[in-house]
Structure formats: C-alpha cells, structure tokens
Amino acid sequence: MxxxxxxxxxxxxxxxxLSAAQRAIAALDDGTKLRQQLALAEKQLTALTExxxxxxxxxxxxxxNLKSLETKKSDFEKKLYEGKIVNPxxxxxxxxxxxxxxxxxxxxxxxxxxxxxxxxxxxxxAAKMEAVATQLKKRLTDHLAQYxxxxxxxxxxxxxxxxxxxxxIATVTDRQLLSKYETIRARYKDTGLSxxxxxKCGVCHVGLTSYTQRLLKENEQYQxxxxxxxxxxxxx
Numbered sequence: 001m002x003x004x005x006x007x008x009x010x011x012x013x014x015x016x017x018l019s020a021a022q023r024a025i026a027a028l029d030d031g032t033k034l035r036q037q038l039a040l041a042e043k044q045l046t047a048l049t050e051x052x053x054x055x056x057x058x059x060x061x062x063x064x065n066l067k068s069l070e071t072k073k074s075d076f077e078k079k080l081y082e083g084k085i086v087n088p089x090x091x092x093x094x095x096x097x098x099x100x101x102x103x104x105x106x107x108x109x110x111x112x113x114x115x116x117x118x119x120x121x122x123x124x125x126a127a128k129m130e131a132v133a134t135q136l137k138k139r140l141t142d143h144l145a146q147y148x149x150x151x152x153x154x155x156x157x158x159x160x161x162x163x164x165x166x167x168x169i170a171t172v173t174d175r176q177l178l179s180k181y182e183t184i185r186a187r188y189k190d191t192g193l194s195x196x197x198x199x200k201c202g203v204c205h206v207g208l209t210s211y212t213q214r215l216l217k218e219n220e221q222y223q224x225x226x227x228x229x230x231x232x233x234x235x236x
Contacts, residue, residue: 002219002234002236004172004173004174004177005177005193005222005231005233006233006235007168007171007172008172008177008178008181008193008231008233009193009195009233010168010171011165011168011169011171011172011181012181012185012191012192012193014161014164014165014168015165015185015191016190016191017161018158018161018162018165019189019190021154021157021158021161022158024154025150025151025154025155025158028147028150028151028154029143029147030147031140031143031144031147034136034139034140034143035140037136038133038136038137038140041129041132041133041136042133044129045126045129045130045133048122048125048126048129049126051122052119052122052123052126055115055118055119055122056119058115059112059115059116059119062108062111062112062115063112065108066105066108066109066112069101069104069105069108070105072101073098073101073102073105076094076097076098076101077098079094080094080095080098177222177231180192180222180231181193181231184229184230184231188228188230191203191230192230192231193230193231193232193233194225194228194230194231194232194233195233195234195235196208196213196216196232196233196234196235199213201225201227201228201230201232203225203228203230204225204227204228204230206225206226206227206228208225208226208232209226212226212232216232216234217234219234
C-alpha cells in the first residue's frame, strides 16, 4: 500500500511543477498594455501631424495672399505717384484702396507671425510624440521577443512534464486511489495528497489524531486528513 502512496506522491510532485508552469504561462504579459499605449501615441501623433499640416497650409496661403496684396498695393501707389491721374475723385478712390490694403496687410502680418509660433510649437509637439511612439515600438518589439521566448520555454516544460505525468500515472495501479487523488486535487486546484510531518498534515498543518497516526503506521488502509480531506502519506 505504501508503494502506491509513494507512486502517488511522485505523481503529485510532477503535478505541482506542471501547475506552476501552467500558471506561469497564463500570467505572462503578452504586451497588451504596450500595444494600447502605442496605439494611443500613434493616434495622438496623427492628430498632431494633421494640425501641423493645416497650420502650414494656412501659413502658406497667408504668405501668398500677402505677396499678392503687396503687389496690388505697389501698383496703386505707382499710379498715385506717377502723376498721370489728376481726377480728384479717382485719386481719392486710390488712396482709400491703398489704406484698406494697408490695414489688410497689417492683419495678415499679425496672423503670419502667430502662425510661425503655432507651427514651431506643433512641430516640436509632433517630434516629441513621434519619439514616444518610436520608443514604444522598440519596447513592444523587445517585449514580444522575450514573451515568445518565455512562452516557448514554458510550453516545452509543460510538454515534458505532461509526458512524465503519463509515465507516473502508469505506476499507480490502484485506480480507485488515483481517482480519489484526482478528485481532491481538482477541488483544491493544487494537491490531492499530503505528506505527514511531525504528526501534522503537511498542507493544512492541522494536527492528526492519535488514532489516525496509528492507522498510518499500521499501513492497512488509506487515511485522509480530518481537516482538509487530502490523502495522507507517511514516509517510512
């Protein structure tokens, strides 16, 4: 009987390692958080780039308008000072046009200066965000390489332990005992057998009754912990 418990204990040693490997692979970070951070950074970079393009386009349009306005204003001033126009009404009209163009130019100058500052800031912000996105891409690439490596190692470990488990199960010929072990292990999601240590259950650490300890020493039938219900194994 004790031979079967020893075989069951060896099986449990494998099961403990197998459960640890399965928990480890389930706990691995697949990079979801980094992906989310990268997606957000790329979204922000796209928005900043679009804003920059709009500001640059507006700046270019205003500079072209300013150039056209200066040409127009220069033409009017040329007409005014050439002395060819003598009609007071026409002269007054040209002067008003020059004055209006001057006001428009002042507004354009002011807006162009504002746009220079806006474009410069947007270029800086876009460059910073691009650097953030680039760094996140590298971090994600490095992380995924480590994740894949760890996953591969753990999967290999699980495959090896699974094969060892099948071999260990074959040594437990008492199928009723094996079934009981599997049922208890499934309930606790870890172990189904407990090694007796100093008269106590090695898992829940509750002291065993004298009667239970005597039955274990007599080795006549399987005993279970009165507290947690695990199968008890007293090593000779």
